[in-house]
Amino acid sequence: MQYLVAAVVLVGLLGMVNLLLTVGVIRRLRGQSSPPSLPADGLSPGARVPRFIERLAEVARVVTEAPQGPLQTAFKVNAYPTVITIDAGDTVVSSGHTMPHTMPAEVKAS
Incomplete structure (x- = not known):
């Protein structure tokens, strides 16, 4: 019975350490992420078009407009x-x- 209690406590402690490490990784990843480069209301007239849209426009028809x-x-x-x-x-x-x-x-091909 003592071995069972010790095993359960050990597994519980390992689970808590794992949870704490996971929370630390999530916090660090949130700090490194950058917000999207496009504003929520789309591109305004005269605004600089992001590079990926410029490159995509070379091979496809790209449409950017306000939401909805x-x-x-x-x-x-x-x-x-x-x-x-x-x-x-x-x-x-x-x-x-x-x-x-x-x-x-x-x-x-337009």
Whole structure:
């Protein structure tokens, strides 16, 4: 019985140490994270476009607008980032929050 009590106490102490270390790691990670670079209301006219949008615009049509703008409402966007693939006939081929693994051959190159 004494060994069982000692084992339970030891496991409890190890669990508490693990919990304290986890809280310390979470605090440190929160301190290192930076806020998003885009303001909550989108980009204002004349504002500098973030580098990733510039690079993406070289190969795709990129739309930035205020939250719940006309395009977001039309395509029922509910999260960021949203990727919508449109084919040559202006039909939505796929939509989601990640890039598709394969790109259909008939997709527009604009």
